[in-house]
Amino acid sequence: MIAEIGHFAVILAFCLSLVLAIVPMMGSVLRQTLWMAMGKPLAVGLFGLLLIAFVSLGYCFATDDFSVAYVAHNSNSLLPLPYKISAIWGAHEGSFLLWCLMAAGWTLAVAVFSQSLPRVLVARVLSILGLCSVGFLAFLLFTSNPFKRLLPHAPIDGRDLNPLLQDFGLIIHPPMLYMGYVGFSVVFAFAIAALLGGRLDAAWARWSRPWTTIAWSFLTVGIALGSWWAYYELGWGGWWFWDPVENASFMPWLMGTALMHSLAVTEKRGVFKSWTVFLAIATFSLSLLGAFLVRSGVLTSVHAFATDPERGVFILAFLLFVVGGSLLLYALRAPTVQSSTQFSLWSRETLLLLNNIVLTIATALILVGTLYPLLAEALSGSKLSVGPPYFNQFFPGLMVALALLLGIGITVNWKHSRLMQLFGYLRWALLGALVLGSALSVWHTQGWLLPVWIGLVVVIWIALSALTDLFRKLKHQSSLWRGLRKLTLSYYGMHLGHMGFAICILGVVLTSFYSEERDLRMAPGDQLQLSGLTFTFMGTQQVTGPNYKADQGEIKVTNADGDVVTRLYPQKRQYQVQRSMMTEAAIDPGITRDLYVALGEPLGEGAWAVRVHYKAFVRCIWLGALVMALGGVLAVLDKRYRRRRVVVSNEQTAETVYSHA
Amino acid sequence: MNPVRKNRLRIVLYIVFGSSLAAVLGLMALDENMNYFYSPVELAAGKAPVDKTIRGGGLVVVGSHQRDTQSLANTFSITDGQAIIKVHYTGILPDLFREGQGVIAVGKLNASGELIADQVLAKHDENYMPPEVEGALKQAGHPDYSSSSSPATVTN
Numbered sequence: 001m002i003a004e005i006g007h008f009a010v011i012l013a014f015c016l017s018l019v020l021a022i023v024p025m026m027g028s029v030l031r032q033t034l035w036m037a038m039g040k041p042l043a044v045g046l047f048g049l050l051l052i053a054f055v056s057l058g059y060c061f062a063t064d065d066f067s068v069a070y071v072a073h074n075s076n077s078l079l080p081l082p083y084k085i086s087a088i089w090g091a092h093e094g095s096f097l098l099w100c101l102m103a104a105g106w107t108l109a110v111a112v113f114s115q116s117l118p119r120v121l122v123a124r125v126l127s128i129l130g131l132c133s134v135g136f137l138a139f140l141l142f143t144s145n146p147f148k149r150l151l152p153h154a155p156i157d158g159r160d161l162n163p164l165l166q167d168f169g170l171i172i173h174p175p176m177l178y179m180g181y182v183g184f185s186v187v188f189a190f191a192i193a194a195l196l197g198g199r200l201d202a203a204w205a206r207w208s209r210p211w212t213t214i215a216w217s218f219l220t221v222g223i224a225l226g227s228w229w230a231y232y233e234l235g236w237g238g239w240w241f242w243d244p245v246e247n248a249s250f251m252p253w254l255m256g257t258a259l260m261h262s263l264a265v266t267e268k269r270g271v272f273k274s275w276t277v278f279l280a281i282a283t284f285s286l287s288l289l290g291a292f293l294v295r296s297g298v299l300t301s302v303h304a305f306a307t308d309p310e311r312g313v314f315i316l317a318f319l320l321f322v323v324g325g326s327l328l329l330y331a332l333r334a335p336t337v338q339s340s341t342q343f344s345l346w347s348r349e350t351l352l353l354l355n356n357i358v359l360t361i362a363t364a365l366i367l368v369g370t371l372y373p374l375l376a377e378a379l380s381g382s383k384l385s386v387g388p389p390y391f392n393q394f395f396p397g398l399m400v401a402l403a404l405l406l407g408i409g410i411t412v413n414w415k416h417s418r419l420m421q422l423f424g425y426l427r428w429a430l431l432g433a434l435v436l437g438s439a440l441s442v443w444h445t446q447g448w449l450l451p452v453w454i455g456l457v458v459v460i461w462i463a464l465s466a467l468t469d470l471f472r473k474l475k476h477q478s479s480l481w482r483g484l485r486k487l488t489l490s491y492y493g494m495h496l497g498h499m500g501f502a503i504c505i506l507g508v509v510l511t512s513f514y515s516e517e518r519d520l521r522m523a524p525g526d527q528l529q530l531s532g533l534t535f536t537f538m539g540t541q542q543v544t545g546p547n548y549k550a551d552q553g554e555i556k557v558t559n560a561d562g563d564v565v566t567r568l569y570p571q572k573r574q575y576q577v578q579r580s581m582m583t584e585a586a587i588d589p590g591i592t593r594d595l596y597v598a599l600g601e602p603l604g605e606g607a608w609a610v611r612v613h614y615k616a617f618v619r620c621i622w623l624g625a626l627v628m629a630l631g632g633v634l635a636v637l638d639k640r641y642r643r644r645r646v647v648v649s650n651e652q653t654a655e656t657v658y659s660h661a
Numbered sequence: 662m663n664p665v666r667k668n669r670l671r672i673v674l675y676i677v678f679g680s681s682l683a684a685v686l687g688l689m690a691l692d693e694n695m696n697y698f699y700s701p702v703e704l705a706a707g708k709a710p711v712d713k714t715i716r717g718g719g720l721v722v723v724g725s726h727q728r729d730t731q732s733l734a735n736t737f738s739i740t741d742g743q744a745i746i747k748v749h750y751t752g753i754l755p756d757l758f759r760e761g762q763g764v765i766a767v768g769k770l771n772a773s774g775e776l777i778a779d780q781v782l783a784k785h786d787e788n789y790m791p792p793e794v795e796g797a798l799k800q801a802g803h804p805d806y807s808s809s810s811s812p813a814t815v816t817n
Contacts, residue, residue: 230755342665350672357676365687372691383698383793385716389769390694394687519752521733523719581756600733600753609733 003068007057007147010097013049013104014137015506020130024123036119039126043111046133047104054101057088057146067154070094070146076160076577078547086171087161092295092311093146095174095386099291100136102175102182107133110186111212117207124193125186132185143311160547161576169229173222179537180204180219181287184256186211188284191277192326193483195333200277205267208280210636212263213493217632223249226627226640235583237517237613239621242391248290251363255283258359261352271341274334275356281326288319288361294372314469344416351409355402362398366391374525396451403458403505403636406498407465411472425472427463427560434456448516455509462502466495491633500628507620514616517571519600531614533565534558535597539606548573550584555597555607565595572599572609585611594618696767700797704774705744711770717746718765720793726760739764739803750778757783763794 020042029034057070061084066072074087089095107129114122140146164170190208194200226249231239240246259279266276296312323458343349369386376384410426411425442448473491477483516531525541538554550571557565568586575582585598594617600609698716699709709715719739726737734751737760748766758764758781768778 345668347670353672357679361680361683365683368687369691372695383716383796384695385698386691387694387696387714390690392689393694394683519733521731583756598753601728602732603728611753 002056002059002063003065003147003149006053006060007145009049009053009056010100010137010141010145010147013046013053013100014134014141016046016049017133017137019128021127021134022130023127024130025127026129028120028123033119035414036123039123040111042130043104043107043126047101047108048131050097050101050104054088054097057094057097058085061087064158066156066158067149067151068146069148069150072150072155072158074156074158074161076547078577079158079161079166080397080546082171083166086160087165089168089174090161090165093140093144095178096136096140096144096295097146098175099178099182100133100140102137102178103129103133103185105440106183106186106215107499111191121190121193121197121207124196125189128189128192129185132189132322135321138359139311139314139318143314153407157577158635160575163548163573163575163578163580163582164233167233168228169225169233173225173229176218176225177222179251180215180217180222180250180256181290183211183215183218184252184280184284184287186215187259187280188326191280192329194330195277198333198336200266200273202267203272204268205263206641209263209267210641211279212256212260212529214586214634214636216253216260217636219249219256220625220629220632223253224622224629225623232585232587232596232619235585235611237585237596237615239511239618240437242369242388244370245290245294247366247391248293251370252283252286252290254359254363254366255286256277258356258363259283261355265349265352269341271343271349272353272356277330277334279356281323281330282502285319285323285326286367288315288322292316292319307363309623332458341415343414346412346417346419346422348409348412348414351405351412354405355409358398358402358405362395365394384457399505400454400458403436403462403501406501407461410466410469410498412495425468426465429461429468432464433461436460444514449513452509452513455505459502459506459509462498462505464642466498470495488638488640490635490638490640493631493633493638495631496634497628497631500624500626500631502624503620503627504624505625507617507622510617511615511621515614515618517611517613519609519611521603521607523605526607530612530613531593531616532560533595533614535612537608537610540599540602540608543571545573548575548582550574551599552601553586553599555586555608555610555612557595560652568595568597570597570599573600588620591619591623592617698765698793698797700772700801701739701741701744701746702797702801704746704770704776707774709770714767715776716767716793717776718749718763719746719797720763720794721758721760723760737815739766741797743801747775748778748784749775750780750781752779753785754781759773759783763798765794 020162023035023042024039024390026032027038060068060071061075062081064071064075064077066075070091070093071087074090075084079087089098107126108435110125110129111122114125180642187208188240190204190211194204223246226246227239230241232239259276262272262276262279265272292315296315335541369390373383373385376382408422408426409428412422434457437453437460440456441453444452473487474480476485477486518528518530520528522528522537524537525628526537528535528537534557536556536558538556540551540553543550543552550573552569552571555568555570557568559565566588568588570586571583571584573582574580583598583600585596587597588595593614596611596613596615600611696714696716697709698718701717701719703709704717708716717739719741722745724736726735728735732751733753734749735754736747736749738745738747740746748768750766750768762783765782766778767780767782768774768776771777774781
């Protein structure tokens with residue numbers, strides 16, 4: 001009964017999304033105020049219905065209704081309740097329902113927070129978001145209905161959630177990621193609405209910026225959580241594999257990063273307008289491409305859902321419609337957009353353009369590496385894959401270039417800077433980065449390594465150039481405190497975001513070059529020396545969890561003085577329902593290093609294959625990502641995005657411009 | 662040419678130069694790092710290059726997995742129902758590695774036609790078969806795969 005209510009709610013939501021896609025848009029064309037005003041109640045209804053559907057599915061999980069196929073495949077009566085709830089998005093159908101719910105949530109947010117925008121624009125934006133929801137919900141209803149029943153032969157118990165997904169990281173990773181993916185639909189809708197209206201200006205960029213930034217922050221956290229999860233849950237101790245599905249989330253992130261910077265230029269200086277629109281389209285298209293890659297089953301990947309080709313065809317058709325339609329509109333409208341302002345070579349505009357070029361090149365190369373295997377198979381039938389070395393060959397270099405540009409970019413003036421003056425500002429930061437970077441890079445016991453040196457120099461360069469900029473901003477203030485208070489939240493957000501980037505680089509470089517790892521056979525009493533620590537294998541014993549049995553190893557870690565640093569208890573779990581083995585790594589976390597131990601297979605006579613890692617500074621990678629996301633949140637909280645009244649008074653004029661466009 | 666145009670031209674030239682350089686370097690890197698997939702039949706027929714990183718995949722032959730008692734060295738064989746290829750791998754096998762299960766081994770062929778793997782992939786969902794392996798099995802006319810597309814039967 002409850003499942004049918006959920007199913008019915010999705011059908012109703014589909015109908016509402018059709019109305020939402022058509023009526024406000026028609027209203028904006030035919031100047032029907034009432035039709036345009038329908039956008040908001042429709043958005044509320046859409047979200048409400050999908051929430052009902054989502055809660056219904058959750059209820060089916062919580063009450064172990066195994067007559068629902070999706071529940072039977074992904075849950076079990078023994079599964080702990082929190083995992084029953086998170087199992088809603090544990091596989092394809094339910095996770096897509098979550099996707100649709102979030103799309104409706106963003107639509108609702110636009111309807112609620114856009115009171116101050118011109119009515120025509122809001123109507124169009126909501127209609128375009130409605131059109132996206134039509135596509136998503138059609139996909140959900142016709143190819144991936146999570147409410148399908150297994151009647152009359154309902155199983156007694158379910159097949160259980162994949163043990164890999166029975167984990168805290170996986171409870172929050174997909175929602176964050178989808179918030180980011182779907183969030184980019186808002187800036188996409190703004191861009192399309194602006195193209196339709198023929199008005200691309202600073203105001204459009206100002207409205208789009210907070211939406212882009214907040215979606216980007218979600219995506220940042222989502223990717224970081226995914227990386228963290230892979231690190232501790234897959235039992236390999238790696239944090240990034242250049243897996244096609246990782247790339248699928250990383251490409252929209254890179255494009256979204258470019259978009260945020262390009263929007264800044266469009267808002268402040270009114271240039272790069274058509275480029276910004278193009279980036280908005282590209283970012284959302286890459287999000288959809290990501291969905292296609294993950295859900296169509298065309299890829300060999302850790303994450304790929306095993307699915308039927310019908311779904312792939314559907315998403316591909318939707319993708320082509322979105323990309324084709326928006327690019328066609330872009331081709332028709334963009335040439336009419338003119339930028340009148342000029343800027344010189346040494347200006348913030350140029351530096352942000354270079355930022356965009358670097359990010360676009362990185363995205364394009366990742367796209368090639370990700371799609372080439374598919375293309376090659378379609379064209380010549382040969383099956384191949386592109387290995388991580390391909391990505392590692394160009395990506396670090398591009399990021400170093402980005403980091404170097406960043407330092408100049410935050411100091412340089414809009415429009416024009418004199419080169420000598422710029423050099424005058426930055427020489428101390430440059431000198432400091434070189435000196436400190438060199439000093440720190442020789443300090444480590446492993447000796448001087450070129451990549452570490454480069455990494456440390458660019459990290460310190462980012463930090464010092466930010467300080468230089470802050471110093472310049474405060475120089476003429478009467479007191480430090482007053483000066484700091486005068487600076488805007490978005491200014492702090494920017495610097496925080498850049499610091500996050502620097503911390504992330506630091507983590508990546510140090511963990512790549514200062515980590516040590518060893519896979520070996522260990523019998524009880526065996527010892528291993530690694531990075532100045534002694535790992536002693538104490539043996540294993542049987543333990544029992546709620547829905548699994550496990551062999552639990554004990555590994556004592558002692559330092560050079562013989563003091564016990566920690567005891568680690570890695571597990572090898574056998575889940576009862578799926579009969580599958582799972583490695584549960586044991587980690588002693590720390591900012592400067594993680595000690596990471598995982599059990600391989602039993603080798604007889606109490607001996608085990610054991611994986612021991614010393615991961616230097618690995619946590620900085622995720623910490624950096626969190627700091628970046630926090631920077632995004634700070635930027636969005638800036639009060640200039642909340643200056644309602646000022647904008648409202650402009651509405652009248654804005655609207656007249658729109659209706660003539 | 663007026664200074665604004667000149668400036669613009671310079672920027673455009675930078676962009677063109679930069680992106681072509683990136684494209685060339687990218688394609689070179691791509692060419693070096695492509696790993697082709699070969700089925701056991703193709704490997705046995707000598708279609709794969711020796712000493713270049715390739716991917717070989719098939720079902721692990723039941724009873725073929727042997728493990729050294731004092732180190733992490735493993736040997737096992739993979740098959741598509743027609744040919745059998747021996748794989749050497751030193752390290753920790755993935756959790757879902759099992760005899761009868763579809764796996765992909767990434768590594769190089771040695772002179773005697775055996776695959777020296779430095780990575781073995783088994784999927785994390787046991788109902789999921791790597792598409793390459795499934796294709797290879799179908800092509801070789803493996804009994805479980807000749808018509809059905811459902812790989813779930815293999816593990817049982």
